[in-house]
Amino acid sequence: xxxxxRELPDRALLEEFAGEFTHLDVDATLAYLRxxxxxxxxxxxxxxxxxxxxxxxxxxxxxxxxxxSGGRLLPSELAEKQGVTRATMxxxxxxxxxxxxxxxxxxxxxxxxxAAVLTATGxxxxxxxxxxxxxxINAELAxxxxxxxxxxxxxxxxxxxx
Amino acid sequence: xxxxxRELPDRALLEEFAGEFTHLDVDATLAYLRxxxxxxxxxxxxxxxxxxxxxxxxxxxxxxxxxxSGGRLLPSELAEKQGVTRATMxxxxxxxxxxxxxxxxxxxxxxxxxAAVLTATGxxxxxxxxxxxxxxINAELAxxxxxxxxxxxxxxxxxxxx
DNA sequence: GGCTATTAGTTAGCCGGCTAACATGTATCC
DNA sequence: GGATACATGTTAGCCGGCTAACTAATAGCC
Numbered sequence: 001x002x003x004x005x006r007e008l009p010d011r012a013l014l015e016e017f018a019g020e021f022t023h024l025d026v027d028a029t030l031a032y033l034r035x036x037x038x039x040x041x042x043x044x045x046x047x048x049x050x051x052x053x054x055x056x057x058x059x060x061x062x063x064x065x066x067x068x069s070g071g072r073l074l075p076s077e078l079a080e081k082q083g084v085t086r087a088t089m090x091x092x093x094x095x096x097x098x099x100x101x102x103x104x105x106x107x108x109x110x111x112x113x114x115a116a117v118l119t120a121t122g123x124x125x126x127x128x129x130x131x132x133x134x135x136x137i138n139a140e141l142a143x144x145x146x147x148x149x150x151x152x153x154x155x156x157x158x159x160x161x162x
Numbered sequence: 163x164x165x166x167x168r169e170l171p172d173r174a175l176l177e178e179f180a181g182e183f184t185h186l187d188v189d190a191t192l193a194y195l196r197x198x199x200x201x202x203x204x205x206x207x208x209x210x211x212x213x214x215x216x217x218x219x220x221x222x223x224x225x226x227x228x229x230x231s232g233g234r235l236l237p238s239e240l241a242e243k244q245g246v247t248r249a250t251m252x253x254x255x256x257x258x259x260x261x262x263x264x265x266x267x268x269x270x271x272x273x274x275x276x277a278a279v280l281t282a283t284g285x286x287x288x289x290x291x292x293x294x295x296x297x298x299i300n301a302e303l304a305x306x307x308x309x310x311x312x313x314x315x316x317x318x319x320x321x322x323x324x
Numbered sequence: 325g326g327c328t329a330t331t332a333g334t335t336a337g338c339c340g341g342c343t344a345a346c347a348t349g350t351a352t353c354c
Numbered sequence: 355g356g357a358t359a360c361a362t363g364t365t366a367g368c369c370g371g372c373t374a375a376c377t378a379a380t381a382g383c384c
Contacts, residue, residue, distance in 0.1 A: 002340090002341060003205050003219060003223070004246070005244060006243050007243045009230070021293055022296075023296040023297045025296070027312050027315055028302075031306075031311050034322060035201055036201055036205055039201010039205065040201060042194065042201070043202070056369090056370075058370065075332075076331085076333080081167075081168055081169045082167060083164070083166025084372090085371085087335080089333090090335085091334095091370075091371090092370090111332095112332040112333070112379045112380070113331095113332065113333090113379095114332080131183055131184050134183060134185040135185045137190050138185065140321075141193060143321055144190075144193075146189060149193050150193075151313060153189055155313055155317075156193065158305050159200055237362080246341075247341085247342065248363065249365080250342075252365085253341090272349075272362090274349050274350070274363070275361095
C-alpha cells in the first residue's frame with residue numbers, strides 16, 4: 001500500500017482545478033496529498049533502514065510494542081495495539097519466533113490463550129536497534145526546525161484525537 | 163504496507179525513554195510516528211472510499227495522472243510520475259483496460275512504446291468521481307481549522323522539498 | 325450438565341506492491 | 355551493416371497486508 005505520487009499538484013494548479021471541480025478545498029487537498037505522499041515515503045524509508053537489520057516495520061513494531069508492555073502480551077492484544085488483524089499477527093509472531101526473538105507460552109488456565117513473550121535475545125535486539133531507529137527518525141526530520149517539528153506534531157495530533 | 167500503530171506513545175512516555183535511549187528527539191519522534199500513522203490511516207480511508215466506486219488508490223491515481231496530462235502517456239512516464247515500477251504499471255493498466263477506462267495504442271514509429279490513452283468512459287469516470295474525492299478529503303481534514311491546514315501543508319512541503 | 329454463543333488463534337486464498345529476468349525493438353559505434 | 359548497448363514493456367515469483375472460514379476452548383443459559 002504505497003502512495004508515492006511524485007508529481008504532486010501545486011497550489012496554482014489546484015486553484016485552477018477549483019474552478020472546474022466543485023468541493024475542492026485547496027489547502028485541505030494540498031495537506032492531504034502531501035500527508036499521503038510523505039507517510040508512504042517515510043514508511044518505505046523505515047523499511048529500507050530496517051532491512052539492514054534483517055527486519056521489517058511490521059515485525060519491528062511488534063517487538064517494540066512487546067518491549068514497551070513488559071515483554072508479554074497475547075497475540076490478540078498485540079494485534080489490537082499495533083492495528084493489524086489477528087491473522088496478520090500470527091504471521092508476524094511466527095517469523096519472530098523462528099528468529100528466536102519471541103517465544104509462545106500456553107496459558108495453563110485458558111487453553112485458547114498463548115502469550116507472546118520477548119526472549120532475552122529479543123530484548124537485546126530492541127535495545128541495540130532502537131537508538132539507530134531514533135537516529136534514522138532524526139535524519140528524516142532534519143529539514144524541519146524544532147519549532148516546525150512541534151507544530152507538525154501538534155497539528156497531526158488534532159487529526160488523531162479530534 | 164500499513165502502519166496503524168493504535169497506541170502511539172505520548173510526550174511523557176517518550177521523555178521517559180529519552181533518559182534510557184540515546185539519540186531520542188522527542189518532538190521529531192512524536193511528529194514522525196503520527197505522520198506514519200496518519201498516512202496509513204488516510205490511505206486506508208481512501209481505499210475504503212474508492213471501493214464504493216469499484217476502484218483502488220493505485221488505479222485511481224493512474225487515471226488522475228493521465229487525466230491531468232491530457233489523457234495520453236507512456237506506461238514508463240506514468241510509472242515515474244506515480245512513483246511505482248513499470249512492472250506495477252503494467253498490472254494497473256491491464257485492469258483499467260479491462261474496465262474500458264483506458265486503451266493501449268501502439269506507437270507506429272517506435273515499436274517498443276505503447277501509450278496509455280484515457281477513453282471517453284475513463285474521462286467521464288474521473289469527472290464524476292473527482293468531486294466525491296474532494297468531499298472525502300474535506301471530511302478527513304474537517305478537524306483542522308483553515309489555518310491549521312495551511313500550516314500543515316507548509317510544514318510537510320519542507321520535508322518534500324527540503 | 326449439556327446446547328449455544330463467544331473468544332483465541334490459525335489457515336487458505338486474494339490483492340497490490342516489489343525485484344529479477346526476460347523478450348523485443350531501437351540506437352550507437354566500429 | 356552487424357555486434358553491442360540501451361530502452362520499453364511484460365512475466366514470474368516473493369512479501370506483507372487483508373477477509374472469510376475454520377478449530378479448539380471457554381462461558382453462559384436453560
